[in-house]
Amino acid sequence: MAFNAARLSLLAAVALSVVSSVSATESMKIPSNKNETMRIQAQQENPKVNQVSKRTMLGRQDAGKVNLAYYVNWAIYDGLGNFMPTDIVTDDLTHILYSFADIDPATGHLFLSDEWADEQITFDGDDTSEAGNNLYGCLKQMYKFKLAKRSLKVLLSVGGYTWSQDGHFGFVTNDAARAQFVKDAVQLIEDYGFDGIDLDFEFPASAEEGTGYGKLFAELRTAFDDLQKQKGDAQPYQLSVAVSSGESNYQFLDVKTMDAALNYWNLMAYDYSGAWLDFVANQANVYPDGINNVSTQQALDWYAGAGATTDKVVLGIPVYGRGFEDTDGLGSTYNGVGTGTTQEGVWSYENLPFDGAEVFENTTSISSYSYDKTKRQFISYDTPAIAGAKGQYTVDKGLAGTMFWELSTDKTGQDSLVTAAAAKLGSLDTTENHINFPNSKWDNIKNNLGQATARRSHMRRTRSNSL
Numbered sequence: 001m002a003f004n005a006a007r008l009s010l011l012a013a014v015a016l017s018v019v020s021s022v023s024a025t026e027s028m029k030i031p032s033n034k035n036e037t038m039r040i041q042a043q044q045e046n047p048k049v050n051q052v053s054k055r056t057m058l059g060r061q062d063a064g065k066v067n068l069a070y071y072v073n074w075a076i077y078d079g080l081g082n083f084m085p086t087d088i089v090t091d092d093l094t095h096i097l098y099s100f101a102d103i104d105p106a107t108g109h110l111f112l113s114d115e116w117a118d119e120q121i122t123f124d125g126d127d128t129s130e131a132g133n134n135l136y137g138c139l140k141q142m143y144k145f146k147l148a149k150r151s152l153k154v155l156l157s158v159g160g161y162t163w164s165q166d167g168h169f170g171f172v173t174n175d176a177a178r179a180q181f182v183k184d185a186v187q188l189i190e191d192y193g194f195d196g197i198d199l200d201f202e203f204p205a206s207a208e209e210g211t212g213y214g215k216l217f218a219e220l221r222t223a224f225d226d227l228q229k230q231k232g233d234a235q236p237y238q239l240s241v242a243v244s245s246g247e248s249n250y251q252f253l254d255v256k257t258m259d260a261a262l263n264y265w266n267l268m269a270y271d272y273s274g275a276w277l278d279f280v281a282n283q284a285n286v287y288p289d290g291i292n293n294v295s296t297q298q299a300l301d302w303y304a305g306a307g308a309t310t311d312k313v314v315l316g317i318p319v320y321g322r323g324f325e326d327t328d329g330l331g332s333t334y335n336g337v338g339t340g341t342t343q344e345g346v347w348s349y350e351n352l353p354f355d356g357a358e359v360f361e362n363t364t365s366i367s368s369y370s371y372d373k374t375k376r377q378f379i380s381y382d383t384p385a386i387a388g389a390k391g392q393y394t395v396d397k398g399l400a401g402t403m404f405w406e407l408s409t410d411k412t413g414q415d416s417l418v419t420a421a422a423a424k425l426g427s428l429d430t431t432e433n434h435i436n437f438p439n440s441k442w443d444n445i446k447n448n449l450g451q452a453t454a455r456r457s458h459m460r461r462t463r464s465n466s467l
Contacts, residue, residue, distance in 0.1 A: 065394065065425040066401035068095040068240075068266065068314060069418055070157065073117040073138055075408035080342060083408035085141035086123055090149055092422035094401070094429040097198045097240075097266075098142055099157040101188070105168045108177030110158065110184035132443030135192070140444070143193045147448060151430040153195040155238060156188060164202040172201075172212030181216065182223045189227070189237060190439045196224065196238030198266070203249040214254030217241070221261035235432055240264035240314075245272070245299035256307035265308050266403045269296040270318035273380060275337045275345050280330055283322040283380040286366035286393055291331050295365070300397070314403045315394050319410050319417055321347045321370075321381025329371055329378050338377070341409075348409035349417065352381050361385055366393060384420035391424030401425060 071088065075081035088096070102113045112118045119137040122128060126136050135143075142154045159169065171177035185197050197220065204210040217239065224237035239262050244250050259265075272294045273281035281292040288295045296315065304310055323345050327334035337345030353359050353370035354377070361368040361383055368386040370379045382390070387402075394402055402421040410416050422428065440446045 062429050062431045064094070064427040064429040066094045066264065066314060066429045067092055067403075067418065067422050067425060068097060068264070068401065069093055069404040069410075070097045070099050070406040071138075072099045072406055072408065073114050075406075076117055076121060076138065081408035084123065085138045085145075088145070088407055089412065089416075089418075090145055090152055092416075092419050092428070093152060095153045095155060095195075096142060096145070096407075097155050097157040097403075098139070098194075099406070100160040100163055100200070101156055101158045102163045103158065103168050103171065103181065105166070105170050106177075108171040108174065108180040108184075110181050110188065112188070113163075130444070133441065134444040135442035139192050140449075143445060144449065146193065146195075146433045146435060147451060150432050150435075151428070153238060153431070153433045154193070155196045155198045155240060156185075156192070156194045157198040157200055157242075159200040159202070161200075161202050164200070169201045169204075169209070169213070172204075172216050173208050174212075178212070178216050178219055182219050185220060186223050186227055190437055191441045191445070193434070193437050193440065193445050195235075195433050196240070196263070198240040198242065200242035202242075203244055204252040207252055210252030210254050214257035217258045217261040231436060231438075233434060233436060235434065236263075237434070238263045240266055242266045242268055242316075243303070245269050245294070245296060247302070250299075250302065253306070255303065259308050259312065262312060264400055265303065265313045267296070267299060267303070267313055267316050268405070269299065269316040270405070271322070274322050278333065280324045280327050280332050280334050280378050281380070282330070282365065282367040282369065284318050284367060284382060285362075286390060287364065289362070289365035289367060300399075311398055311400055313399045314401050315390055315399055316403045316405065317382055317387055317390055317417060317421060319349045319382075319404050319406060321349065321352050321379040323347055323380075324378045326376050327378050328376070330369075334378070347379055347381070349381055350409050350411050352379060354379075359383060363389060366390060382417060384415055384417060387417040387420040388424045391421035394421075395425060401429070 071085070075083040100113060101110055103110055117137060118139050119135060121137050123141060126140070128136065145152050146154060171181065188194065189196070201213060204213050220239055224239060228236050241258065241262060243253065243265055245268060269286070270284040272285065272292060273283045277292070282289055284296070286296045288298070300313065303313060323338040323340065324334040325336040325338050338347070340346040341348040341351065354372065356374060357370035357372040357377070357379070359368065359370050366386060366389050367380070368383045369381065371377070391402055402425065404410070404418055410418055413419070435448055437445050444450070
């Protein structure tokens with residue numbers, strides 16, 4: 001595993017140029033077989049499916065840290081996770097980012113991506129014979145979480161790697177298309193009971209797109225503030241963005257305009273290595289490690305210097321590993337990245353480490369990996385100890401909290417990365433979510449899944465007792 005100084009210098013130069021331009025967080029993309037898998041499974045379960053001013057204060061309303069995690073709507077399907085909303089443990093979460101909604105790039109129209117998963121699939125306790133036009137699917141389960149835990153916020157995440165390609169976000173340069181997107185975002189919040197929107201555009205490729213993207217955030221903030229005022233809600237609707245740690249991917253962002261509108265910057269502090277490199281490197285090191293000259297600290301320094309408010313930045317943690325085959329380890333060449341779990345070279349954390357592999361943790365760079373000497377297989381992934389160290393780093397640097405991609409690949413109990421980070425964050429954000437949606441198109445969201453009557457009775461009793 002030894003390599004000379006000239007080799008190290010060359011590796012660093014290559015990494016800086018390649019990782020910055022290629023690391024497009026492809027881990028946050030939709031599996032290529034998703035559409036066919038969900039179509040077949042949905043038809044098996046339901047044959048009818050698929051028949052053709054003054055700014056609001058945006059800082060945390062509470063001293064606690066946030067612990068956000070993405071939940072993907074394709075996780076319910078066999079072969080793509082088979083992880084249901086009912087499998088989510090919310091104890092250590094402050095936010096769930098429900099992923100992904102899609103966009104019509106020509107018009108800016110924003111819409112949910114999977115009618116079956118989002119609105120129709122049923123779970124234990126669902127009664128489809130109930131009177132009214134009612135919401136089921138994963139989104140009813142999200143709303144149940146909110147009613148059960150009033151500090152849990154659910155945001156609709158838009159885009160992701162797959163739906164950032166082919167000009168999907170080109171609409172941001174068009175005033176009318178942005179207005180359509182904003183209108184649809186407000187309506188989706190009202191209909192499905194979201195607490196806000198998360199945008200994941202990977203990535204603005206020109207100054208024009210960066211400017212348009214900034215305008216979109218400003219316009220969303222104005223609309224969200226107006227919605228809050230119209231409804232008399234105590235809390236503002238939240239707005240977050242997923243952003244890259246790669247220089248060429250963040251260079252066109254209008255950081256100051258975005259920062260004024262945002263609650264959170266979700267820093268995708270991962271995918272620093274992969275098949276695009278010609279040598280093995282860590283994929284999520286916090287500090288420079290002398291291998292590839294890319295680190296979370298460098299990205300954080302750039303965002304802070306560009307105008308991002310530090311205590312709005314959320315540190316992303318990968319719940320997966322990136323593999324390299326036939327290699328001597330860090331800094332060495334390799335031959336292939338392996339089959340992966342659902343994507344070449346990408347292994348779900350729940351399956352790691354593999355039998356026979358030794359785990360190494362570096363508390364200086366804050367990174368970890370496993371290596372099997374016999375198979376010569378290297379996998380860069382975060383262990384619970386490293387996730388905890390990143391939680392402590394978050395506290396030490398005054399960041400907002402931590403974020404995870406994504407829930408279906410985590411472990412449970414003390415092996416959970418979500419739990420490990422939360423243990424270091426201290427008290428978590430207790431800002432209340434929104435449960436006031438009288439304009440929803442769904443009757444059971446309007447009446448809070450039947451809890452509205454009980455709540456009104458309680459309020460009447462409280463008022464009577466105070467007279």
